[in-house]
Amino acid sequence: MGGHEIEQLIRLLGRLPGFGPRSARRIALFLLRDPQARLVPLARALERAGEAIKTCSTCGNLDTVDPCHICTDPLRDPGVVCVVETVGDLWALERAGVHRGVYQVLGGTLSPLAGIGPEDLNVGPLLERLEQGSVREVILALGATVEGATTMHWLMDKLAFYEGVTVSRVAQGMPVGGALDVLDDGTLAAALGARRPA
Amino acid sequence: MGGHEIEQLIRLLGRLPGFGPRSARRIALFLLRDPQARLVPLARALERAGEAIKTCSTCGNLDTVDPCHICTDPLRDPGVVCVVETVGDLWALERAGVHRGVYQVLGGTLSPLAGIGPEDLNVGPLLERLEQGSVREVILALGATVEGATTMHWLMDKLAFYEGVTVSRVAQGMPVGGALDVLDDGTLAAALGARRPA
Incomplete structure (x- = not known):
């Protein structure tokens, strides 16, 4: 050949x-x-x-400048930090244009089986920002997987230390445009459990 | 992004x-x-x-030498030329290791709708080799499509001009390992029509 x-x-x-x-x-x-x-x-x-290519030393995003153009954008709110697993997740949220704050890219999730422990996750810059007192809210946008949930609870323990900081998590439920009968049981249970007044 | x-x-x-x-x-x-x-x-x-990368000036293969390593291989029979549509087809035959002669890559098929005429097909080097009298057999291994069939008949007309040259075409039939009930009607008809004594 x-x-x-x-x-x-x-x-x-x-x-x-x-x-x-x-x-x-x-x-x-x-x-x-x-x-x-x-x-x-x-x-x-x-x-x-x-x-x-450069890895943003503040949030972990991949960009051609460090800090990245999101971290330095004066129109974005540095007081709201959205925590995601990967740069791909960050890009997905940016494409959707739904988050006007900044990010923290963990670079993975806790996974004892894969040998990924707390020291492997890029969480230091987030804690630094919290210590500086510039953060009002941390939004946890981790995957709805066992590893994502484990990582979220570990992070919530860490974040409980900082007073005056709201910690929230993205909602689970029906995907928009999705039909009910193709959803898995876990999603159906989450969507029903998180029901709101119509 | x-x-x-x-x-x-x-x-x-x-x-x-x-x-x-x-x-x-x-x-x-x-x-x-x-x-x-x-x-x-x-x-x-x-x-x-x-x-x-170089295009072989003899057969049209893509290689890092011209003529390509197939055309210059002393163990191969230059008297048997297999005509294929694309370099991908040539590579597929080479992977299978089923052809011990050489090749001619047309670079496409006749297709009036796509504006591909005889002058766009790389057939000159084949005719030159035929004129030199070094070719005993030409095997037409073109796709079983309308364009492939059109191209094959056009080539057969051209090749009929050279005496003492056998022109053959690859058989149509059941793919090896294939189940009968998933085959399309055309393949079933071809397989039945070309049946041989068991």
Whole structure:
């Protein structure tokens, strides 16, 4: 299948999440069929993104500046910190445009099985901000999983230490636009349990 | 969602076949979370493959040498040429290891609707080889589509001109390991029509 350089490209593409040997070959062929229009711009974009990428030392976001453009945005409220597991979660909330405060990206969840303990989570900058007294509310937007729940309770214990700080968590319930009969039992129970006056 | 370099990377990833904005973001995040281990090697592999890639002037294969390593392999029979539509088809046959001759990659099929005519297909090198008298057999391994059939008949007309050359086509029938009841009617008809003594 072509020379060493082509095989190496297919091997690396095959390591991307969701890729197998088949999709790696398809993408490699797509790129190699028109290198100038397809492969070269992608290689250049990767190189530039790799050179520019920085992890925000305040919130853990990935950006090309540190602190990131969210942390330095004067229109955002630094008094409301939304805690998320991953940068992907942060991006999802930003796309939705529903949070006007700032973030703290933990970089994972507590998971004894995977060997992830409290020291592996990026929570220090949040505690620093709390100690400075600049935070009014912490919103916990962690995944509705066992690990997410474990992490949330551990964080709530830590946050109870800071007086005058409201700790809230995102609601569980029916997804908007979702039909009732395709929801799992856990979601149905949560949606029913959190019912509000109509 | 991060700086301009990150957005540009997501935009280019989103143009890959089978990608949407969601998968482009997922792959970008995967690469950017660990640039040294993930992004940099991929960027380098792309760059190297882009520099090394050549189209074989004999058969149309993509390789890092021209003529490609198949055309120059002394163990292969240059007297048997297998005609395929794409380099992907050639790679599939090579993985299967079922063809010990050489190839001719057309680069597509005749398709008046898509504006692809005979002059767009890479058939010249095949005719040259036929004129040199070095070819005993041409195997047509084109897709079982309307365009594939059209292209095959057009090629058979062209090849009829060369005496002493056997022109064959790959058999249609049941895929090996396939169950009868999931096959489409066309495949069933072809498999039945091409039945052989048991």
